[in-house]
Amino acid sequence: MKQKLRITISGTLILFLLKLPFLSNAQERPNILWINCDDLGREISCYGNTDVHTPHMDQLASEGVMFLNAYANAPVCSSSRSSQITGMYPTAINSLNHRTIEKQPLPEGIVPIMEIFQQQGYFCTNDWAHNMNKEGKQDYNFLGDNFFDGTDWKQRAEGQPFFAQVQIHEPHRVFKKDHERPINPDHVQLPDCYPDHPIIRKDWSMYLESVQIADKRVGEIIERLEKENLLENTIIILFGDHGRPHLRDKQWLYEGGLAIPLIVRYPKKFEPKTKRKDLISLVDVTASTLALAGIEVPAYMHGKEVLLGETRMYMYGFKQRCGDAVDDIRSITDGRYKLIWNRMPDRPYMQLSSYKKLQYPAFTVYNVMYEEGVLKAPFDQMMREVRPAFELFDLQNDPNELVNLTEDKKYNHVKNRLKKKLVSTLAEVEKNMQEESSEAIQKAIEGSQEYYKKAMQKRQLSENATDKQILEYWENTLLESN
Template identity: 25%
Template sequence: MPVLSRFALLMLFCLSLVLVGGNSNELRAESRPNVLFIAVDDLRPELGCYGASHIQSPHIDQLAASGLLFNRAYCQQAVCSPSRTSLMTGLRPDSTKVYDLDTHFRKTVPDVVTLTQQFMKHGYKSIGMGKIYHGSLNDKASWDAYPTVRGRGYQLPETLAGIRERTKGLDVKKMNWRQRSKLTRGPATEMADVPDKQYRDGAIAEQAIKSLRELKQNQQPFFLAVGFLKPHLPFVAPQKYWDLYDRRQIKLAENRFPPENAPKFALTNWGELRNYSDMPAKGDLTDEQQLQLRHGYYACVSFTDANIGKVLDELQRLELDENTIVILWGDHGWKLGEHNGWCKHTNFENDTRVPLIIRAPGMQAQGKTSEALVEFVDIYPTLCDLAGLPLPAHLEGTSFKPLLSNPQRPWKPAAFSQYPRGRVMGYSMKTDRYRYTEWQDRKSGKVVDRELYDHRQDGAENDNIAGQPDQKRVVKQLSAQLKKNWKGAVVPD
């Protein structure tokens, strides 16, 4: 081959690397897949595709049938803002320093490149809507656009009249979110015979469809984030979704009691549920109140499922589905009476285990289920990996792209979550067999209490065996593993 030709080829190769950002693994813009990023608030993995035959979730089930379902996926902290912040930054809560609903990560890690920012840096158009970050803690730098979505929460005239009466003469807009939230809450449930779009989630679905149509006209690859609010409280949905369920067939939680020997730090006092107008300020719920809440939760799951179906149908109608990564996740689990608790805010399996489903162009594991232990911090590197983008150095998770080819391959030995309780922090580790939690003094690091649940014997986590003499060796081993692997366990080759 002539020297000039070799030189020319070398120059062309170098130029191609420059054009794709200097990373030989990075795909050219015209061949990059789009991303449809679906977030669901308070959705626990109680869906048809997760084996819950009593739940009607046909559209999510259909997505799982064409993608990969993760049966053991975990959030980093079981409450909205810390969980979502962790996922969107690729950092664990101890790195973001976001443990509550008030702290914005731009105050603690101001220069961090978020998931959508990384895609924007490499030629993607980033659109968000609904709830991606928590409430008022959205991040303008993460989006090219974030359209406002209409639609209300409550619909019934009597509910709206009660809220107007409570807020009469008050400037609600000047209140902080806690004051505003408490004053504007009505009952914990509502069913109204109205079109889907009158409730906010129905309007979010309509906006997502509109955005897809606009993005179809653009040659630029897109990252469309759609955040649905239900089944977060209040459990409000059109009546037709309530009618899908027969109250007489709904069962209450089997373990309506705290775990044996559980430390006080492990439990929570129901979170926000008591703030609703028809919920008791203290004490237990009646069986009928529990059934009403379960019925409302199920109705909202089916409502959100229908809205997700509308968006996925439009993606297919526009012939965008074959070149779009679709990922669906719930920001944390939720208790429906288990351990005599409601809402989230704990390190228990009910709160930390989350639904996670992904479908990617060309993936081999369609319709499969993976038992691999994965975490929300893994989503950022996985989506970059699938789109051929470079991984920022700050990431604390591991791309699970290899599982899309071989979902049963060896994977991480543990997943990690945490939850603060005043002066202590609970660090929790889920292994193949155990859930082990250490409650550590936040200043000294001293372990003040422990929890150990053997999932082979006690999948519902009803008996804390950390203090039993015959478990000393197991506790010692798990404590060492927690300390060693807290920032991320190693994936076998």
């Protein structure tokens, strides 16, 4: 009798264990790996840039799917990361102002994607590519802690599937040199939205070298997966958290600020060497990641299952305060045309951003060139004291977004269509948005200015240094090694 009872208990225990998500079908459930590169635009060889050497990202693309029209929803890290981790537009979760001072919990019922994976038995990790024992960048604009179970998937239980985020700092500023494969600034192809200036050339070449450093990190990650026999059962999704870190790009809703690479490798599902032109955003990556893992996508998410074939007609961009630069901009694109709504048109394009003034040589180059009367059209548009309320661009014929079509009657129907859709969408995704208090704004401004002051002291420059003095610093720092 005792033996029979013992067998019954053992059978019950086995059945219980088999119901645990990570033990019931461990070999079948895929691992998920997000490779999140800080400030990575589409300057990768497989996306057509011939000045940069990115063999590992290119290899990923050749073994999977490369999305040609992928976008972030916000052009700065904290807003974009808050959006991607929830599958929600940043306005809907009060996470749009960069490094929000008055952080709040997420709205009731909304949780980070890690919590959803954890409920399904996944082990969730976050680390740096260069040090997987160190907690990686989060930068979320909402309250919460203990978002992850660990820093490395090796910490999980045997057979337990993982959802891992590996953060790659590059190509975020300060740029890193690639000593193995330096890039000659005299030979690079500058984007047409920038004037041809030696400092801008050097800065661009250093950005590309940092992209190459990021590519080496990707290679190290893939090599580890291969060694651990995890590669074929791991869905790899590589992307930039927003666009490239340059003057008219990061912190703006132009293509340079929102356009990102997106590469997905999972041979069990996707054919190699596939290129897709679908519109897809990072909130769609969030929803699609859940769907690929066989997990139901919460109805509240703004993301769509684009990776699995669902279509998206419009992409949206959101920008508000970034450091001490207070702003309010929204955008919409259908892939061909983009409408930008400047809701603070009285703000100049070159309003003070302590971060950009400190880190972006082009910020100073533009000011000096303008003062000397040598900053010509179309580059001098950035020096305007006020902005138009709306900017409309034909992305097919004007990919650098230099010709505003809003006053051209021929495009009235395009403008009106996009504006109507943008207004109706914002009415929904901004209905619970809370305005940032004047106290919080002032605190952010003071913090940015203090950051600028201390950094200038390290450079042995006064916080009140003139543009020409700052330009001399950049000439000595960048061009002496050219």
